[in-house]
Amino acid sequence: MSRALVVHQVGGPEVMKLEDRDAGAPGPDQIRIRNRAIGLNFVDVYQRTGLYKVDLPFVPGSEGAGEVTAVGAGVSEFKAGDRVGYIGPAGAYAEERLLPAARAIPLPKHIDFETAAASMLKGMTAYYLLFETWKLQAGESILWHAAAGGVGLIACQWAKALGATVYGTVGSEAKAALAKANGCREVINYRTEHFPRRIRELTGGRGVDVVYDGVGQATFEPSLDCLRPRGLMVSFGNASGTVSIPDLGVLAAKGSLYVTRPTSGAYFATTGELRKAAEMLFAAIRDGAIKVTINQRFTLEDAVAAHRALEARETTGSTLLLP
Ligand SMILES: NC(=O)c1ccc[n+]([C@@H]2O[C@H](COP(=O)([O-])OP(=O)(O)OC[C@H]3O[C@@H](n4cnc5c(N)ncnc54)[C@H](OP(=O)(O)O)[C@@H]3O)[C@@H](O)[C@H]2O)c1
Structure with missing residues (x-):
């Protein structure tokens, strides 16, 4: 059995409730991931408050990293035990989750789970904003x-x-x-x-x-x-x-x-675009152009406090939830 933070009604941070919620077996073209680290992002707040529409109930969280624990029919690229990171769709605030295999990104050796979960959504956003929205010179x-x-x-x-x-x-x-x-x-x-x-x-x-x-x-x-x-x-x-x-x-x-x-949905519509952004980010981390700073760590149980801190402008750099 896996635990997840579930939102039944949009509202303040307290609407997130920790529940037993089995991730289930992956369907066709899906993989199941045991999260090792989960990234906190402002989009989680927008979805929790209802500013961005989501179907209820839902599990917030659009960034994480962990190990593949099962693969569905038609998935040939991943196998149990592989290390992956991902951005979107929501569902990351959980010990285990399902994900379309096309959205998973294999992690290179030099990227550990915490670095991946602290940098992928934020850093791949930075990538498209600096390299695509405007080609910064x-x-x-x-x-x-x-x-x-x-x-x-x-x-x-x-x-x-x-x-x-x-x-x-x-x-x-x-x-x-x-x-x-x-x-x-x-x-x-x-x-x-x-x-x-x-x-x-x-x-x-x-x-x-x-x-x-x-x-x-x-x-x-x-x-x-x-x-x-x-x-x-x-x-x-x-x-x-x-x-x-x-x-x-x-x-x-x-x-x-x-x-x-701009939104990442329009810039990462294809797996190729998504993978290119991840490649550029991981290379920039490897080459030392970017140092990923994790300044807050919360347990999954403490996600309510993490949201309060983010909304109160008390956080700096990246924040992780640890399952
Ligand atoms: N379009 C996209 O593809 C995309 C993707 C990822 C993120 N984003 C956006 O990027 C922004 C940053 O996201 P993040 O997750 O990295 O958050 P963050 O920058 O760590 O947190 C938001 C920061 O905004 C500032 N802020 C100013 N007024 C605020 C207010 N009234 N309430 C809360 N914060 C306020 C605060 O910094 P100061 O105290 O220094 O003012 C706060 O720390 C968010 O708007 C997010 O939605 C967009």
């Missing part, structure tokens, strides 16, 4: 909001390794020091400083080429004032609330700006 400048967060800490290191100048925002002085040690040339505490003014100063009035914004409502509009003419606003998340643009004229007035709202 040496000499370009970017602003990354929540630079000390899970995605932020990985992405800022990677962007610096590509030769970009990275500016970050954070919500505390301790986070500023962390972001500075992980790729940011300058870090702005947006609770105490007017970040668009500071970005203009730092860029000699020009503005940055790209703003990456996973904070959303609280930062979207002022971020447009940080961009150079024809710069790109990448709104990839909504930790502080969702974003809407009432009038596209705003983009004209601020310099013919581009805006995109």
